[in-house]
Amino acid sequence: MSTTTHRSKKRYLQLILILGSLTALGPFSIDMYLPGFSGIATDLNTTVAKVALTLSSYFIGISAGQLLYGPLLDRYGRKKPLFIGLMVYILASLGCAFVTDIDTFIGLRFIQAVGSCAATVASISMVRDLFEVKEIPKVLSMLMLVVGLSPMLAPTVGGYVTDAFGWHVVFLILMVIGILILLAAHFGLPHTYEPDTTISLKPKPIILNFWSVIREPQFYTYAFTGAIAFSGLFTYVAASPILFMDIFEVDAKTYGWIFAFMSLSFIGGSQLNSLLLRKFTSEQMIFGALITQSVISSCFLVLAMSDLLGLYETIAMLFMFLVCLGIANPNTAALTLAPFKRNAGSASALMGAIQLGLGAVASFAVGTFLTDTMVPMVVIMAVSSITALLVLTVGKRNIAAKV
Template identity: 75%
Template sequence: MTKAKHFQLILILGSMTALGPFSIDMYLPGFSGIAADLNTTVAKVSMSLSSYFIGISAGQLLYGPLLDRFGRKKPLFIGLMVYILASLACAFVTDIDAFIGFRFVQAVGSCAATVASLAMVRDLFPAKETPNVLSKLMLVVGLSPMLAPTAGGYVTTYFGWHTVFLILAAMGAFVLLATQLGLPNTHKPDLSISLKPKPIITNFISILKVPQFYTYAFTGAIAFSGLFTYVAASPLIFMDILKVDAEIYGWIFALMSISFIGSSQLNSVLLKRFSSEQMIFAALISQSIISFVFLILAINDLLGLYETIGMLFLFLACLGISNPNTAGLSLAPFSKNTGSASALMGATQLGIGALASFGVSLFVKDSITPMVVIMTSTTILALFILIIGKRKIKMTIVNTDDDAMAMVH
């Protein structure tokens, strides 16, 4: 593969990955405008964010089997068409309930790009190269929360919130054209894969039974829930408890994104010297130490603004290293049903992240400590799953080798 072709593939896969984060973050500055135009409250408008998350969770599991059964391009085309039409409907809607409903449909459509991008990384690149490619895609995912709200703020101020959804529809159209014209057919349709509920569930269960998948998918998802915890708690922590204004909070959010992006790019460099397994273990050990120090400081009321920023910066840097590697190793055993595996991995990450966010809404009130307790607990649990799971993987390899020797004998 030439460097130009490699760059082109990364660019298209990156644009597919960016569609979801932009759809979540770009309309946030328009909440009050939407509430005023649709004669409702900002709290009711925020339900459109919840409906989007529900749509993502449902859509991930829907597209996995479709991408394996019909190949990558057909489901991707249909999903992106659904996304474009739902985005246009959001732009011209006149009722809040319809808006919430169309946001759900928009999420289901965007999932086609999210799940297909992960599956196509596994199709297009060797298993060894996958974590490196995913690190580059992490750059897009990390940049999106920095760029989308800022761009959305300017668009909303000068052109109104409706224009945000017209821009999202245009982005969807661009991704549709780029994927159809610029990506090869990476996976032949497999008509042996059934779309009936029972075989689909059986297929997901068979994926879950693979030790390498459940070890790295759950390790990655539980560790990554620390990011969801931070995102959910950060407005309360910085603006309510540490009394920072909205503008400064925006800059803090950008700084944290730089930590996550920077470490995910450092991961690409470190992978030239170390294996993905070594990187995950080192990142989780570091994350555990940082979490414990963070917790001791929080319990003893030693956290001011700068100390909190510093500890969160270090914590998120560990995630930027572990996440691409756990994703790469989760998908490595699959060549036949990669779509289903990537969908299951995404749904797991989102589901566990949503639980962590819910924990924040219950416990984080007037102290930083509950947030740090959740972060520390999930980190230790992820490390525990990694250690136990690696033993299972070794046992599987040993048993496979023994079976092979018995057959040869």
């Protein structure tokens, strides 16, 4: 291997690691404090259900914030909005560490989310800037490998930190992670996009720009297919503390290990996707994954309603469900962004906002209805899987009609 090739491969891996870290910041911030839910409820004189609202407020913040950063990333380039967002995240994380009441905590989690989603939108926009369209599904699968490590590490580390030092320290660790990512992005990422001064930041042109993106049949087909299917993951994340710690009565450390094991499904699915893309197209991969996901979630629902599932059977069903998401997600994201070059930031932001907005609805719904049975969680998973398949089937006709 020549020195140049070695250097370019090293640079490629460095880019993947930094972009993956940016993408993983949001999931890490969602997952790391989950084992502390009971402790937070006790310390803040509230219920676990009320603490779950901090998860919903995070999803709402990360969804709304995406729409804010999309036009900013196209107007000012990728780095300035990214650094401002990371500073907001760092300060909000510090605030969360010293919070004394649940309402302030819910508000700070919203602000923390608005900061973190700058990282998510910037990283996906940079993927579109740096790589050819045909490379993007493979690059996104590699990012999913980095992102997939966060739900493996975050709840496990969070469980031990919460057990040893209390849940407050989790947010100090998140603050330090934010600082490290900011430094890595500053020194390790190139300027991938020249600021476009023709892009207006007035409300009307921004809305018209988003409207031009969402009217593209390929965008709305794959964005909504991916987002509806992916809401199953948010449903699982929001339900998991109640499902495992309340219904199955495992402790915080065991919950962390279960969550870590479950994330192997998503990582495995995204890496299996990289291999299968050598033989199949992204369109075929999405269709196959959604059919399988619909069958699995329907079987899961029948078994849950018949009360035939213990802890291990539940883990097995969830594992298979999440493998399908790991396969579908990089492909829906790549096909959603494929038509856009000039306003990739806005397209990436809109895609993320749709995905996380539906995730917020799903997590709020499961937090409201899940008490002493897993059935509400599985109903949402089954409905989302079948609906995503229907949206894909109808949308593909519209794409074909436009062509």
